[in-house]
Amino acid sequence: MKLLVDSGSTKADWISIDENGKVLFTTQTLGLNPEVLNKEEIISRLDDRFDILHNKNNVSHLFFYGAGCGTDRMKTFLTEVFQDYFPNAAVVVHEDTYAAVYATTPKNEKAIVCILGTGSNCSYFDGNVLHQKVQSLGYIAMDDCSGNQFGRQLIRGYYFGKMPKEMAAKFEKEFDLEADVIKHNLYKEPNPNAYLATFAKFLIQHKDEAYCKKIILSGMEDFVENYIKQYENCHEVPVHFIGSIAFYLKEELKQVLDKHGLQLGNVLRRPIDGLIQFHIQNK
Numbered sequence: 001m002k003l004l005v006d007s008g009s010t011k012a013d014w015i016s017i018d019e020n021g022k023v024l025f026t027t028q029t030l031g032l033n034p035e036v037l038n039k040e041e042i043i044s045r046l047d048d049r050f051d052i053l054h055n056k057n058n059v060s061h062l063f064f065y066g067a068g069c070g071t072d073r074m075k076t077f078l079t080e081v082f083q084d085y086f087p088n089a090a091v092v093v094h095e096d097t098y099a100a101v102y103a104t105t106p107k108n109e110k111a112i113v114c115i116l117g118t119g120s121n122c123s124y125f126d127g128n129v130l131h132q133k134v135q136s137l138g139y140i141a142m143d144d145c146s147g148n149q150f151g152r153q154l155i156r157g158y159y160f161g162k163m164p165k166e167m168a169a170k171f172e173k174e175f176d177l178e179a180d181v182i183k184h185n186l187y188k189e190p191n192p193n194a195y196l197a198t199f200a201k202f203l204i205q206h207k208d209e210a211y212c213k214k215i216i217l218s219g220m221e222d223f224v225e226n227y228i229k230q231y232e233n234c235h236e237v238p239v240h241f242i243g244s245i246a247f248y249l250k251e252e253l254k255q256v257l258d259k260h261g262l263q264l265g266n267v268l269r270r271p272i273d274g275l276i277q278f279h280i281q282n283k
Contacts, residue, residue, distance in 0.1 A: 103274025117243030147197030
């Protein structure tokens with residue numbers, strides 16, 4: 001039994017397949033970002049799903065693609081956690097960009113591959129190897145155009161009185177905006193980045209409003225300048241995207257990329273289905 005996992009900070013999609021690629025079960029856990037969770041929290045999230053707990057001794061291979069796995073230290077930490085939990089499995093941990101590459105990019109083709117979800121990332125795939133020029137410093141310092149950054153901007157706009165009054169009234173109805181509630185979720189609860197990203201759905205729902213449109217387009221401009229244009233050949237290869245922010249704001253994304261002479265490639269909400277085909281073809 002193989003387990004394929006695509007994990008962001010908010011949620012993780014799990015699919016179990018047999019040697020022939022037949023799906024045995026699918027499930028979902030909360031996100032397993034090792035940058036913000038300790039071993040006990042990760043194990044608790046695994047134990048919370050019956051299919052995972054019940055089959056942990058039957059897993060022969062675990063292929064995990066996750067947010068927060070961009071450094072050797074985090075890969076090693078998570079590999080050790082999984083090897084303890086799945087005692088009979090060969091464990092492979094990759095950063096989530098690899099899942100995005102395998103799901104969006106035809107074999108041996110070159111492309112820039114981006115993630116715009118709870119967090120954000122951008123890499124260049126030369127057809128064989130993934131290249132990343134800038135190491136992410138996480139959601140506080142980076143994550144341009146991500147759900148968590150958009151959520152942060154909405155909260156700040158609301159509290160600084162920059163959000164239009166009618167929109168602020170709608171914002172109040174949809175979310176608990178008490179300062180103590182927000183501070184508790186940001187500083188006392190796990191996954192503050194995922195909490196911030198929950199506000200991004202409001203931005204998407206009101207994307208045609210001038211205030212929201214300005215935030216969206218500004219975030220995309222920053223992403224293009226700081227991430228995509230790192231790569232000298234960015235105008236020569238397609239730019240693929242994975243993640244809910246990219247998926248639901250595809251029109252705005254195309255507008256910004258067209259402005260910069262960049263070619264929008266495939267845009268997928270999640271890569272897990274593409275991972276099945278990849279692992280069947282490369283078993």
